[in-house]
Each structure stands twice: as structure tokens, then as C-alpha cells.
Amino acid sequence: GKPPCSLAPVDPLKLKALSMGLSKELKILLIKIESAGRQTFNISEVEEQRIPLCKISIKNTATEVIRACKGTRVKGKFKESFVLPAFSVKPNIDIDIPIPREKLNPPTPSIYLESKRDAFSPVLLQFCTDPKNAVTVIRGLAGSLRLNLGLFSTKSLVEANSDHAVEVRTQVQQPADENWDSSGSAQTWPCESSRSHTTIAKYAQYQASSFQESLQEEKESENEEEGEQTSDQSATTKIIKFGTNIDLSDPKRWKPQLQELLKLPAFMRVESSNNMLSHVGHTILGMNTVQLYMKVPGSRTPGHQENNNFCSVNINIGPGDCEWFAVHEHYWEAINKFCEKHGVDYLTGSWWPVLEDLYSSNIPVYRFIQRPGDLVWINAGTVHWVQAVGWCNNIAWNVGPLNSYQYQLALERFEWNEVKKVKSIVPMIHVSWNVARTIKINDQDTFKMIKHCLMQSIKHIQILRDQLVAAGKKICYQSRVKDEPAYYCNECDVEVFDLLFVTSENSSKKTYVVHCEDCARAKSPSLAGVVVLEQYRIEELMRTYDSFVLVSNTS
Ligand SMILES: [Zn+2]
Structure with missing residues (x-):
């Protein structure tokens, strides 16, 4: 597990200086008081209540989250999980009790x-x-x-779109509960198959002729049974083709x-x-x-x-x-x-x-x-x-x-994919914000998990933002347009949300490439030649965060 507060030790003086430098605001509260029958105002400086970042939870408002981020000196990269183990809803399955074979x-x-x-x-x-x-x-x-x-029958598919693309996997036919290694001497786990392409019409032809052949073989084997057995069926390896991932x-x-x-x-x-x-x-x-x-x-x-x-x-x-x-x-x-x-x-x-x-x-x-x-x-x-x-x-x-x-x-697989450098086909941060904007959640567990993810997202964005600004890096706001996709890092395939690190790979062709912070810094530690685009105003995210509340079932 992660330590509850994985931040660098805070120097209160530096913290004060940092906060004054970044949020140049002094909150003044005017308090109306009666004095000798006259109304006057008393001016009092409001002590901004700052909750330490490690104490922040989904019970806090977006303003409190942002304030906590601003008041925390994060050394280097801020990285926390979007999943809170305490919210887990996985069923308890006891792995240590031996299960009898029949079960x-x-x-x-x-x-x-x-x-x-x-x-x-x-x-x-x-x-x-x-x-x-x-x-x-x-x-x-x-x-x-x-x-x-x-x-969806083969006949209808051919009639509808005979030239449509089919991906083909060439495989060795074997019983469903067996998977032999290439030498045919032992069962194994890997089962590689080679990939090629064809059309619906051509695969349909293959599928039909494969069926006809098998009818023919059946007939022949019936005839053979009357005579003498000639060949050992189990010794022959049959190569088959599987038509897969046909896009409808x-x-x-x-x-x-x-x-x-x-x-x-x-x-x-x-x-x-x-x-x-x-x-x-x-x-x-x-x-x-x-x-x-x-x-x-x-x-x-x-x-x-x-x-x-x-x-x-x-x-x-x-x-x-x-x-x-x-x-x-x-x-x-x-x-x-x-x-x-x-x-x-x-x-x-x-x-x-x-x-x-x-x-x-x-x-x-x-x-x-x-x-x-x-x-x-x-x-x-x-x-x-x-x-x-x-x-x-x-x-x-x-x-x-x-x-x-x-x-x-x-979300768990989203994070595991990042560890394994595999692309998460579902951009979960993007989806979580979209869900928060559009869906009313009445299940408490679901609500807490999504809210936590949004909170973590805000924390990552705000801390990264402050670090960039403190380093003198300009952030260019560029609002999202309709149907704009979610972004992934060009190098490591991690989802990049809100703050995009963009380089122009070919200035004449105007092709822009999105990177995550790490990959952008790997190319240029000072981010020279990298434009930082911001797709949402932080106020916009804060509003979405605060408006995302648990809806009661009865209302
Ligand atoms: Zn990357």
C-alpha cells in the first residue's frame, strides 16, 4: 500500500511564501456591527483554512482540494492511484481453502x-x-x-457486403481441452496463430467448402468402417482458418x-x-x-x-x-x-x-x-x-x-495497463468526467469510487499545473471541440487528460503529437519546444466535481 501522505516534508516558511506567490489573494471579511446605534464594519483578515493534502477526501469541496494542492510542496512528480482499496467491492473468495475436484x-x-x-x-x-x-x-x-x-448468417452477410474485410487467423485444429506444443509432445500455454486478410465472400466460400469436405469425409469414413482402417486420424494435423474481428x-x-x-x-x-x-x-x-x-x-x-x-x-x-x-x-x-x-x-x-x-x-x-x-x-x-x-x-x-x-x-486494469505499458482502450479518466457530467448516480459505492477518481484527477492536474507555472512554463488554454477524442501519449500509450504536452513533429505539415509529461521531459527536460495545452478550465472541473453528488433513490 501507499503511505498515507507521500509528500516531501513541508517547510512552513517556504509553504507560506509559495502560497503567497501563487495565489495572490488576501481574503477580507466585512462584519457588520452595531456601535452606539450606528452600523459600522469591522474588517478582519480571514485565516484561510487549509487542509493538508493527505487529509483531503471526497468529503471535501473542490475549492478545498485545490487549496490543499496549492499549499503543498510536491517534490518531483506527483503520482497517486485513482483507486482507493478501502472502497473495494470485490467478493470475498477464499483462495486458501482447497476446493474438491468435482467443484x-x-x-x-x-x-x-x-x-x-x-x-x-x-x-x-x-x-x-x-x-x-x-x-x-x-x-x-x-x-x-x-x-x-x-x-447475420453467412448467406445474408455475403448479400449485404461481400467485399467487406475479414481478418484471418490460421490455426491448428485440436480438441478443445488440449493445446499441444509445436513438437506435439506436451501440452502448453502459448498458442500462436498467423494473421492475414480476406473478404466476407472469400471466407464464406472457405466456410462452405470446409463443411462440404467434412460431409465427404464422414461418408468416406462410414465406407471405410465396412472395410479395413487405413489411416490413423489422430496423427494428422489439420490447419484451419478463423475469420475474426469483422467490423460491423x-x-x-x-x-x-x-x-x-x-x-x-x-x-x-x-x-x-x-x-x-x-x-x-x-x-x-x-x-x-x-x-x-x-x-x-x-x-x-x-x-x-x-x-x-x-x-x-x-x-x-x-x-x-x-x-x-x-x-x-x-x-x-x-x-x-x-x-x-x-x-x-x-x-x-x-x-x-x-x-x-x-x-x-x-x-x-x-x-x-x-x-x-x-x-x-x-x-x-x-x-x-x-x-x-x-x-x-x-x-x-x-x-x-x-x-x-x-x-x-x-480502473484497476487502467492502472495495470500503465504499469505494463499497454494502452487502455477505454480512456477511463475521460470517461469518468463525462459520466460525472451526465449521469445521476444513486449507488453509494459507485458514487464514491467515481468521486475519488475525479478528486485524484483534479489533484494531479492542479499540482502539475502549479509546477509548470512555477517553472515559468506557459499553459495555453484550448477548449475541447465536439467529438474530440481522448488523448494518449504517443510514446507510452498512457491516457493524457486535460494537460497535453504537444510537439510539432513536422512544422511544414502541421502534425502535432501528444505526449505525457514524463515522455515530453524525456525528450526535453526543460520542455523546450513543447507546448502545454489545457483542455478544461480548472473552474470547470471544480464545478463538475462539486455538482457530482449522490442522488437518492426515492427522488
Ligand atoms: Zn508517455
Whole structure:
């Protein structure tokens, strides 16, 4: 944990001098007094009540936060977490109690809806987003809601946009619970696949001919059974192609398909007011837009958690099934260690867990079949990997239901990504401010976490601002424009919020590059040639911060 007050020791004299130098203001209070029947005024100097920065909490006003920042001499870079462990809402899962073998294969929560109305019940949302439920399958949801999944069949896709781009993964077909190393002698974790590109029409042709071939093989093997066995099937390695990450974001190209998905309950939809991804302000391909997957048997989506631990929705279009494996978020670090041991990067590499390794580490694994029309809800942070059993298409996207568990996991991964120098696809600071501006929060845990994040954000901005000004660096205010994206550092991919360190890489072409403070200083310690842009007035952020309050459920 971090020390409660991670600041340099404060010299009271210097502090006084600093504060007078920076905030040239003397507050005077006029007090009306009666004196011998006449009203006069008494002038008194107000002692500014300054709370030490380490005592500041979300109970304080923005003014108090700013004042505390101004009154604190921060030596060097100010860096504190946006997550407060005391606010954690993670479920208590005891990792030390050995789980009997049969319980390491727990049944997957499967919901059978009695009626269409049940899909829209708040109970379903509550169940799916319960931190204890890693994964939920909603059986036959497409049927219950009369979704026309035929719109996503290979035939319809070819008719709609045959030339559309498809990313292809070339893989080795193998049983779902096996992953052999290249020599074929042992099970292993890494599962590399090579990448190429094709079109929907061409993949459709491949998918169809793969199906025809297998029918043919089936026929031949039936004939062979009558005669003598000629070949050992298990010895042959079959190479397959998986059509992945097909972008269905364009509303003009995919209008009927996208319209059909509006029939889903709000919390599962691509866009909804309580979905954090609807408050990013711009498109994040595959997260707040739909992606399509075209599969033949054996097509593998390796193990992963979603970007920033967001939830995901996946519908099997059919005609074949998919097999899923899922592990609760609680165990991700144990899985991370297995990846490290096998030399594959947990966040960016391709790996397929060896089930025996998980069981021997006391990690329960959900394993289930997703049939056509079934919707799989992957809860926040759930580690999962998927393999096609038959020939099928799937559609999927992410959602970020605004609850405390989702928000906490998203912020935690935001910070872990920074440690691992991996880009957070969801700009969580930008999203947090947008949420505070637009959404009324009535859940106390969620409110406290967001408020804390905003407070930390203000602290970082104000302290950095004061340091820049004290060093004589000019800060240029440049208000954000409509649809302006969130910014990331060009070098380290960290989100850069409000104070942008901009360089002009090519003055004639007028290309500007955004950096974080660290990377800007790495290039030029004095920030020579770096323009500091400020996208929000501090007063604006203070107003948003103070206006963001817990809304009572009854009002
Ligand atoms: Zn950087």
C-alpha cells in the first residue's frame, strides 16, 4: 500500500511564501456591527483554512482540494492511484481453502426465460452483473425476443457486403481441452496463430467448402468402417482458418443487422445511457460497435479478459455450437503467473490454458456449450477462451454497466495497463468526467469510487499545473471541440487528460503529437519546444466535481 501522505516534508516558511506567490489573494471579511446605534464594519483578515493534502477526501469541496494542492510542496512528480482499496467491492473468495475436484467444474449459471417480458426484468440485469457470477448464459434469448439472427448468417452477410474485410487467423485444429506444443509432445500455454486478410465472400466460400469436405469425409469414413482402417486420424494435423474481428460498425452498411439488436434489453445493447462505453464520446471499434466472427470447427479465441475488464455480450448465430471456458476475475493473477512461466504475455499474447494446471492451482473453470440463439454474458474481468464446435458465426461487443464492481475493475486494469505499458482502450479518466457530467448516480459505492477518481484527477492536474507555472512554463488554454477524442501519449500509450504536452513533429505539415509529461521531459527536460495545452478550465472541473453528488433513490 501507499503511505498515507507521500509528500516531501513541508517547510512552513517556504509553504507560506509559495502560497503567497501563487495565489495572490488576501481574503477580507466585512462584519457588520452595531456601535452606539450606528452600523459600522469591522474588517478582519480571514485565516484561510487549509487542509493538508493527505487529509483531503471526497468529503471535501473542490475549492478545498485545490487549496490543499496549492499549499503543498510536491517534490518531483506527483503520482497517486485513482483507486482507493478501502472502497473495494470485490467478493470475498477464499483462495486458501482447497476446493474438491468435482467443484472445480462448477455448473454455469444458465437462464431460461419464461417470457419475453422476463428479458427486460431488472432481476436479469442484477444477476448478470452480480460480482459473484463470472458468466451467465441466457438460453434461447434470440428466440424469446424473436431476433432475426438470419440477418447475420453467412448467406445474408455475403448479400449485404461481400467485399467487406475479414481478418484471418490460421490455426491448428485440436480438441478443445488440449493445446499441444509445436513438437506435439506436451501440452502448453502459448498458442500462436498467423494473421492475414480476406473478404466476407472469400471466407464464406472457405466456410462452405470446409463443411462440404467434412460431409465427404464422414461418408468416406462410414465406407471405410465396412472395410479395413487405413489411416490413423489422430496423427494428422489439420490447419484451419478463423475469420475474426469483422467490423460491423458502419450504420449505413449494416442497417438491418444493427437495428435488429435494438430489440435486446437495454443493458445488453451496444448503446445505452447506463453503459460507460456510451459516454466515451467516440467509437472504439469492437467495444462500442459490433464485431462478427466467422468460424469452422476448432476456431479458437485464446484466453483473455476484455479491454479494461469490461463486460461482453456474445450471441451465437449458428448453425453450429461453440464451447466456452471461463474463470472468475479473482484468479486472473494466478493465470498471469502461468503465462509468465510459459513466456507468453498475459495482456497481449495468445495463450490457451492447460486445464490441469488450473485445477491443480485450485481454480474453478466454467465450461459450457453455447448453442445458436444463446447469449453469453461475460461479467467484468472474467477470463475466458472459446472454441467453435461446429460451423458458425458469432456477434459480440462490450458493455460497461455503471456499477461499482465494473467501475473498480476497469480502473484497476487502467492502472495495470500503465504499469505494463499497454494502452487502455477505454480512456477511463475521460470517461469518468463525462459520466460525472451526465449521469445521476444513486449507488453509494459507485458514487464514491467515481468521486475519488475525479478528486485524484483534479489533484494531479492542479499540482502539475502549479509546477509548470512555477517553472515559468506557459499553459495555453484550448477548449475541447465536439467529438474530440481522448488523448494518449504517443510514446507510452498512457491516457493524457486535460494537460497535453504537444510537439510539432513536422512544422511544414502541421502534425502535432501528444505526449505525457514524463515522455515530453524525456525528450526535453526543460520542455523546450513543447507546448502545454489545457483542455478544461480548472473552474470547470471544480464545478463538475462539486455538482457530482449522490442522488437518492426515492427522488
Ligand atoms: Zn508517455
